[in-house]
Amino acid sequence: MFGYGFMVNAFAAAGIVAVLAGVVGYVLVLRGQTFAGHALSHVGFSGATGAVLLGVSPLWGMVLMTLAGGIGMGLLGEKLAHRDVAIGLVLSMSLGLGMLFLHFFTASASQATALLFGNVLGVTAGAVWTLLALAVVSLAGLAVLARPLLFATLQPELAEAKGVNLRLMGVGFLAVVALATALCVQIVGVLLVFSLMAGPAAAAQALTARLARGVALAAVLALAEAWGGLTLAYHTDWPASFWITALSGGAYLLAALRQGMRIRR
Amino acid sequence: MTALALSGVTLALGGREVLSGVSFAVPDGAFVGVLGPNGAGKTTLMRAVLGLLRPVRGTVSVFGAPARRGNPAIGYLPQARGSTAGLRLRGYDLVAAAASGHRFGLTLGGAAERREVDWALDLVGGTALAERPLGELSGGERQRLLLAQALLGRPELLLLDEPLASLDPRHQHGVVTLVREIQQHLKLTVLFSAHDLNAVLGVLDQVLYLGGGQAALGTVDAVVTAPVLSRLYGASIDVARIGGRIFVVAGGQTVGCAHEHAPLAAG
Ligand SMILES: Nc1ncnc2c1ncn2[C@@H]1O[C@H](COP(=O)(O)OP(=O)(O)OP(=O)(O)O)[C@@H](O)[C@H]1O
Numbered sequence: 411m412f413g414y415g416f417m418v419n420a421f422a423a424a425g426i427v428a429v430l431a432g433v434v435g436y437v438l439v440l441r442g443q444t445f446a447g448h449a450l451s452h453v454g455f456s457g458a459t460g461a462v463l464l465g466v467s468p469l470w471g472m473v474l475m476t477l478a479g480g481i482g483m484g485l486l487g488e489k490l491a492h493r494d495v496a497i498g499l500v501l502s503m504s505l506g507l508g509m510l511f512l513h514f515f516t517a518s519a520s521q522a523t524a525l526l527f528g529n530v531l532g533v534t535a536g537a538v539w540t541l542l543a544l545a546v547v548s549l550a551g552l553a554v555l556a557r558p559l560l561f562a563t564l565q566p567e568l569a570e571a572k573g574v575n576l577r578l579m580g581v582g583f584l585a586v587v588a589l590a591t592a593l594c595v596q597i598v599g600v601l602l603v604f605s606l607m608a609g610p611a612a613a614a615q616a617l618t619a620r621l622a623r624g625v626a627l628a629a630v631l632a633l634a635e636a637w638g639g640l641t642l643a644y645h646t647d648w649p650a651s652f653w654i655t656a657l658s659g660g661a662y663l664l665a666a667l668r669q670g671m672r673i674r675r
Numbered sequence: 676m677t678a679l680a681l682s683g684v685t686l687a688l689g690g691r692e693v694l695s696g697v698s699f700a701v702p703d704g705a706f707v708g709v710l711g712p713n714g715a716g717k718t719t720l721m722r723a724v725l726g727l728l729r730p731v732r733g734t735v736s737v738f739g740a741p742a743r744r745g746n747p748a749i750g751y752l753p754q755a756r757g758s759t760a761g762l763r764l765r766g767y768d769l770v771a772a773a774a775s776g777h778r779f780g781l782t783l784g785g786a787a788e789r790r791e792v793d794w795a796l797d798l799v800g801g802t803a804l805a806e807r808p809l810g811e812l813s814g815g816e817r818q819r820l821l822l823a824q825a826l827l828g829r830p831e832l833l834l835l836d837e838p839l840a841s842l843d844p845r846h847q848h849g850v851v852t853l854v855r856e857i858q859q860h861l862k863l864t865v866l867f868s869a870h871d872l873n874a875v876l877g878v879l880d881q882v883l884y885l886g887g888g889q890a891a892l893g894t895v896d897a898v899v900t901a902p903v904l905s906r907l908y909g910a911s912i913d914v915a916r917i918g919g920r921i922f923v924v925a926g927g928q929t930v931g932c933a934h935e936h937a938p939l940a941a942g
């Protein structure tokens with residue numbers, strides 16, 4: 411399987427992005443912001459297609475749009491936090507706008523499919539390095555924010571009293587999420603980012619109540635699901651995105667069942 | 676030495692004055708019960724002491740210095756909002772999040788930090804509780820952990836905002852005596868807001884009554900009297916003492932004091 415260059419690239423890209431998604435996703439689930447994360451990937455769709463229209467790399471269009479969206483959501487903060495309808499509308503408008511850009515570009519349907527459902531087997535060696543660099547930036551940002559972010563997430567009133575800037579935490583974290591989302595799209599596509607960001611993190615939280623262990627477990631689960639999905643795709647010739655989402659859903663289901671049984675006992 | 680002094684303080688929220696020209700001074704080492712009906716401004720007052728709300732007029736000073744955000748001399752237990760109630764997260768991690776949580780960087784659980792958390796947990800008798808997920812703790816057990824969290828950084832002034840909310844009388848008593856023990860052990864000044872005066876009556880040095888934008892601070896005997904409370908609420912208030920318990924009655928209805936668990940007859 412590793413005799414093919416594209417498989418090596420796919421494993422490297424999926425591995426980098428999965429670890430990032432697991433770690434960032436853990437905090438996302440802890441903060442109850444998974445829907446905001448889901449919406450960000452859709453915002454990125456219009457950025458990516460807009461970039462194609464302008465002849466720029468779709469990855470950078472995506473990064474730019476998700477970052478703008480993340481920072482915007484963070485600035486609106488509390489006002490937007492529980493506005494599911496507003497977030498949902500922006501999400502679908504953005505998809506619509508992306509379709510319009512694709513229409514002007516008269517792009518092939520496969521380009522749209524790649525953006526929407528991912529095309530991990532098409533990742534080039536150069537793109538792997540770009541993904542690695544962006545993932546490092548995103549993780550470094552999270553590491554800087556980690557302590558006050560966790561404090562602000564768990565005890566906002568106390569954190570505020572101790573001098574933590576809640577607004578800054580909200581904006582900073584959504585910027586990190588935006589970057590991670592843009593990278594996830596390269597692997598599983600706009601529509602399936604949720605399964606890589608939220609799936610492993612939620613499963614990890616069902617499996618352990620320890621913070622450090624939970625973060626590590628989320629990263630390991632995401633990695634296993636991504637690489638497992640690629641392996642299954644190679645052997646079955648079914649799409650990798652299908653296998654990754656299936657494994658993510660399956661892992662969450664098992665973790666939730668195990669937790670349910672543990673509580674009932 | 677004064678722990679907390681307000682002089683001519685007016686606090687407003689959304690253009691409405693919650694407290695108007697309030698002055699009082701809490702001596703160092705006092706256990707003060709903060710009482711008053713819903714919306715009287717107990718939480719607002721604490722936020723002003725924490726420097727989260729700037730007075731429209733007047734000054735708030737804490738140990739002689741103006742109130743400011745991030746003052747390490749103040750410990751705070753916010754009014755419960757239940758946001759952490761369903762979390763699948765170990766209690767220890769919740770408490771530890773507050774230990775140097777105001778500094779940027781990665782939490783790697785430094786030894787000094789862990790010692791501090793263990794010290795606080797030990798003080799509230801919450802070491803074993805902290806190993807369990809928050810979602811599986813009772814309200815009283817969670818309150819114990821939050822008290823430990825408020826003690827991190829060894830504050831000298833402790834602001835506890837309704838730590839008795841949703842606890843039954845037995846657990847209320849447990850929390851009150853625990854806070855009293857810690858207060859005397861560490862020589863803290865405590866502001867403890869509550870809805871049932873009788874729940875904290877046994878441990879109070881002073882009581883701070885809020886109502887009608889005004890405040891009255893003093894010993895229970897001086898403040899919880901018909902004339903003082905009538906002036907505060909701008910209504911005719913009676914105070915009845917029955918078997919060591921106190922009932923504040925307005926127009927035949929008990930206010931701010933008696934609790935569902937303590938009907939008049941049970942006094
Ligand atoms: N963000 C806000 N904007 C405008 N008014 C507010 C705001 N927050 C609180 N208030 C008002 O300020 C007043 C004081 O509120 P506060 O929360 O301090 O009362 P409290 O004494 O703590 O009440 P409770 O016993 O219900 O906790 C209330 O009348 C409330 O309606």
Ligand SMILES: [Mg+2]
Nearest residue numbers: 717718719754
């Ligand atoms: Mg309150």
